[in-house]
Amino acid sequence: MKEWFFDFLISLAALVVAIISIIIVIVVEYVRRPLIEFVQHRDMPTAEDERQGKMWYHLSVRNKEAPCFFNRDAALQCIATVDFLDVNSRQSLVQIRAHWVNQPEPRQPDGIFDYSKIPTAQRIDVGFRPESFDVLLKFEGQTGFYAADPWIVYRYPLENQEWERLRIEYHECIVRAEIESINLGKRKVGEYLLRNKGTRKEDIELVPVLM
Numbered sequence: 706m707k708e709w710f711f712d713f714l715i716s717l718a719a720l721v722v723a724i725i726s727i728i729i730v731i732v733v734e735y736v737r738r739p740l741i742e743f744v745q746h747r748d749m750p751t752a753e754d755e756r757q758g759k760m761w762y763h764l765s766v767r768n769k770e771a772p773c774f775f776n777r778d779a780a781l782q783c784i785a786t787v788d789f790l791d792v793n794s795r796q797s798l799v800q801i802r803a804h805w806v807n808q809p810e811p812r813q814p815d816g817i818f819d820y821s822k823i824p825t826a827q828r829i830d831v832g833f834r835p836e837s838f839d840v841l842l843k844f845e846g847q848t849g850f851y852a853a854d855p856w857i858v859y860r861y862p863l864e865n866q867e868w869e870r871l872r873i874e875y876h877e878c879i880v881r882a883e884i885e886s887i888n889l890g891k892r893k894v895g896e897y898l899l900r901n902k903g904t905r906k907e908d909i910e911l912v913p914v915l916m
Contacts, residue, residue, distance in 0.1 A: 739780035740769040741884050741893040743913070744835050750906060758845035760906035761853070763806060763837040764882050764895065770833055780831040780886040785838040789852055789899075790879040798873055803838040803882075804855035805829040812859040826855055831886070840880060841873075845906045849874040876901050880911060 743766050750760045764785075771777035785803040790796065804810070804826045811822040829836055839853035844863070851858065852871045861867050877900055884893040896915040902908040 739778050739831070739886060739889050740771075741766050741780055741783075741831060741886070741889060742769045743882075743893075743895040745913070746835065746837065754906070758906065760843050760909075761839060762841045762843065762909050762911065764840055764880075764897070764911070765835045765837040766831060766884055766893070766895075767835045768831050768833055777833075778888060780884075781888050782828045783831045783836075783884055783886045783889070784828055786883045786885070787838075787840055787852070788881040788883075789873055790881055791875075792877050792879055792898075795879065798875070798878060799852040799854075799871055801852050801854040801871075802827050803840065803853065804859070806837040806839065810859055811855055818860040823855065831884075838882075840882075840911075841909065843901075843906045843909050846904050848901075848904055850901060850909060875899075879914070 743764065746763070746765045748760065748762050754760050764787075766783075766785075768777060768780050783805075785805070786800065787803050788800045789798040791798060805828070808826045808829055809822050811819050811826055839855065839858075841850050841853050842858060843850040849872050851868060852873065854871055857865075857867050857871055877898065880897040880899050882895045882897075884895075894915065895913070897911040898914050900910040900912065902910060
């Protein structure tokens, strides 16, 4: 009887250890998964922007650091889709797949558009350092603004009619950004209320609604 009870306790202990090991593996894998978060930043016109009378606006994300003793995986091959929505109906006005600032621009120094750079420009691995992506351009003296579609804004001059489909003449709209990654699982969504307060290039305000 004692031997049977002893064997039972050993089997039970082994089962408990196995269950705990499985739980630990699951917890570690869960904690290691990338966790994207939107972060606040302030856009300022560059010297080139000042010369050209325009200003770029961006949103930024980063991979949230894991608790102590854990390492979090980077979010691999992230894609940022930006949708400009009507405030009331939430119907899409313009949708773009954004260019990441730290990726090469598809336009070469000589002005030639390099199609081969688009796949690289629209994907990036996001770690603990904030990564920004293009959202829109605002030109000095204009009432509207332009969604920053890299296929257009790096390819054509402003006068080209291709820009017209990117033009938004709203004083307020919703900017909805979705971040996808090959190892992220659920998409990360951020929403901002965009206020277009005037004709100056600095007159765009992006207020977080959902981060």
